[in-house]
Amino acid sequence: MAQPVITLDNVTKMIAGRLILNNISFVVEQGDIFGYLGPNGAGKTTTIRVILGLFPPNSGKVSVLGKSVERDDAREKVGFVLEADGLYDNMTAYENLDYYCQIYGMPSVMKSKRIDEMLELVGLSDRAEDKVSSYSKGMRQKLALARSMLREPDLLILDEPTAGVDPTGQIEVRQTILNSAQRGKTIFLSSHNLDEVQRTCNRIALIDQGEIKLYGELEKLRSDMGKRQITIETGIRTRQQAKLLDGVVAELEALPYVASCDREAQKLRLRLEGRSDVSEIVAILSQKNIDVEEVRKGEISLEEIYAKVTQGSE
């Protein structure tokens, strides 16, 4: 088993008498790109603040890179991009990075080389001497990312790193994250962008109303949750056939093992429960003169997982 990098063990956090995190536990292992998902107000940012030692938990234990977060040196090898970038507007990009190099106690000989490397990495070399106040949201996010990686952290904590960034910028930021992961860094990525998480993360946790509702390897979760779902590709061509397909939805839903049946253009998505009989479904469709071109099992997207778990909370 890989080394645990972040460990939350039965963490509870209350703020102003309100329960924000309710007994949450998860482990982020070395080399993980860990996606942390949840609706607004679910407790994502509070979790990040707990991990970064900003909020002490009311109960439970939190450790980062093998050290309790109560210790300031637990953050020695942790890079971060918070929801608000926290950059100094009236300083240039170079000055912003230089300030953090000094805060981290980086030797002067290494400093300027490292700053140049980071600015190059995020594509801001030509704007290094511009004040941050003149930067777009995307450029600010990239600079915050550069700041987070200034001294080769072992763990990167990213809170919505592509929020407000244009699509090209999103691809660049995502690529930077993937490159960091390839260099052996562990990444904790809190995001609303399900597509981003699906493309980059190998493990996820889903928090809702302060509780971890889902946690594990993304592929495994997709296949486990998809086991009870089938997608039927039909060969409908005419409007009349389409009407037939609409009519069959109710009939399929009446089957005792079909929990739901949704039509999406030529596709039927069925969620099954208990002992199911797919051949009976195919037979019903054939009786209605609907051609079945393909039956796929277990196809469930992260979006569907998310919707299923957080139903009714947003």
Next chain:
Amino acid sequence: MMKQIIVIVKKDLKETLRTRAFYFSIAIVLFFMVMLGGVVRGQINSSIEQGLTPAEVIPVIQPLMGTLVFTLSLLVMMLFCLYISAYTLTMEKIKHSLESLLCTPLSLRQIWLGKSLAVFLPSAILGLLFAFAAMAGINQLFIAPQIGQSVTPGAAPLVATLVAAPLIIFFLVTLLIALQLIITNIRWINIAFMGLIFGVGFGISPFVRLGSASWNIVFISLAVAAILALVTMFLSRLVTKERIVLSSKG
């Protein structure tokens, strides 16, 4: 530890020098200096009109110079710390730069001390600089031409100026920074600032009358500094990262 604190101090000082408020407070101080120069000039003239010899004028002028240097240094220090501290932290909290700083391996005490020193050092240095510049200017312009020599303050006001006044300002600044760290509402911060500054001013003023420079000023000032230190120590328990982050909501 000290190295990182100096980094914070240097960055904040640079930002302070970029603000208009800093130069505005210098203008106010210069105005004060001209006013006080006028008071001393009037005192010398009235002494000479009463027929006192230059040797007899010196004992009259010396305590006046003492209280003037002490009062001016304290006033200037308070003015600068008010303007400088009002700027640094408020902006960092609004822009959430402080939250990022709190996520670094720096301890909360390092950040607090760094921010406090960034306000205290320029306030204290400028306070002393302006006070002694005023003393030199008054000597040069009004005293030396009238009585043929310069007059310096006695030991008590000098100790009060060089030791007690900076101590008062240091603890006042740490207290102001602590309040800024944990209070959300800018209006409440401003009220607390004004309350503290006027409180310190009125606390000392009954003992600092022009021409009555004695060791009382030193003892009273040290007592005020001690009270501020105690209040700061009490308040330090309330200064937590959580409180700072939660009070940074804009």
